[in-house]
Amino acid sequence: MLLDVQNLKASLGRRPVLHGVSFSVMPGEFIGLIGPNGAGKSTLLRALLGLIPAEGAVALGTLDATHASARERAFHMAYVAQEREIAWAVPVEMLVSLGRSPHRPGFSALTAADRAAIERAMRRMEVDGFRERAATELSGGEKARVLIARALAQETPLLLADEPTAGLDPSHQIALMRLFAELAASERSVVASLHDLGLAARWCTRLLLIDGGRIVADGPPAEVLTAQTLRAVYGVEAFFGETTGRLVVQPLDLVAATGVRR
């Protein structure tokens, strides 16, 4: 088991956001974290990373994450934040190399293993072609790829990503979902919060549906994404179909507008 979460509770200020969330992640899973705005998806990811105070038990493999240092956690999971924040005009390669930070003690230079990991990550995200360019001058899609390459260079068993597909064009969205699916196929698990139900249905191996700070559904996409749950949680009617053996979900309209009672 890569990650085991038991009864996780977290508050933002005085407002409780997570009311006891429990789930676990096995190697090889690509988990989509779905739910309406304000349901607690980002809070859940940030609580797992220890970025906000939380109650409950979080275990990373054999490591008790609630009492681990930031560096110990960084060996087990990498994180791609929602904001694509790059403060200074540093070269792309240097930015990707930051992913090696937890692996480098003190003031030591990059080792050959570090360089190989950086190179692999850059190739995988196809950013090695502009490694010398200043990261602040890239387009939104390029920035997103560089930041994911940074997280890949950390070479952790678990990757957490907060709305990684936001602001990407369809081809980059699909390329990213393919990459996450490939990572999962190579026994590295991915947990990504997603708003696009179509992408979630098509590419994730498992979905966690969060509403009001609780997990309301957990399972394969076809079990979680049903007409009933979408009406109850999102208040939308959707088209359901199937092509090439995989689920297709397209939200159509608000429940109220179609005149169907919830």
Added chain:
Amino acid sequence: MSDTSRYGLVLGALAAFATILFLLSLTVGPAALGFSDSMAALFSDKAGAIELIMGEIRLPRALLGLMVGATLGLSGAALQGYLRNPLAEPGLIGVSASASLGAVIAIYSGLAAIFPLALPLSALAAAVLAVVVVQALAGLRGSTLTIILAGVAVSSFAGAMTSLALNLSPNPFAALEITFWMLGSLTDRSMTHVWLAMPFMLVGWLMLAALGRALDALTLGNETAASMGIDMRRVQWLAVFGTASAVGAATAVAGAIGFVGLVVPHMLRPLVGSRPSRLLPASALGGACMLLAADILVRIIAPERDLKLGVLTAIVGAPFFLWLVYRTRRKLA
């Protein structure tokens, strides 16, 4: 590899430049001494007039120029990296204003007249007190915005108290002395000032230098840096108390000298590939160069008028900063 060798070249050039300016600083002054005479006097055991001028007047002045400049450049680069804000400067977290207030209290109360070291000591104490308040306000999980706001509040309060001291000053001479001290200068400092400031500056430098790796990671924001194993509490502690120790000591012996900590990191950032960890040593050397050059200039421009160093750095620094903003405004937007 060319990246690393270019960085080495930049550091080498800055170090050479700082050395030249340091030597120049030793040889410029109202007493017309030859270069070889003055250098020989520096290392001689005789107690003649030249030896006295070199050892007691020019050496402390040049040393303080080097140390204060390095402090301002280093802490400016560290704070800009930590706060991820190109407008950050050492005074932002309230150190300069509160150190000034401490000095003003020493002058105003007459303590400075009785016991000369009361001034720097009181300034240093006030700087430490101010950052303890800032740190307490910001808390352990304080965001960078809280630190900036707390620093602004502390600075404003210290400024108001300084104004009150000027307002209520019993005699115009004390008011004049306070005003002149606040302008910032390296004139008439002794080796005692050097020995007093040095330990605090060294501790501050070490703390700020330890931030290098963390500042690189912070390029991607607080949360991503934390997810890469950076202990943000340690970083905040090092940044705040490192700045307080070094800049507090600098302000205590030289007064408030503006614009060096703001402008120097800006000038050097493109030369080091914008990398925050590399900017630290470069900016320290650059700050030393700038302050030594400015201190030489005040002696050349108006040898009789005692032009204040802080006035010159602001007169040159502000238009230069405007030009930098003009040049980089597209990137800032």
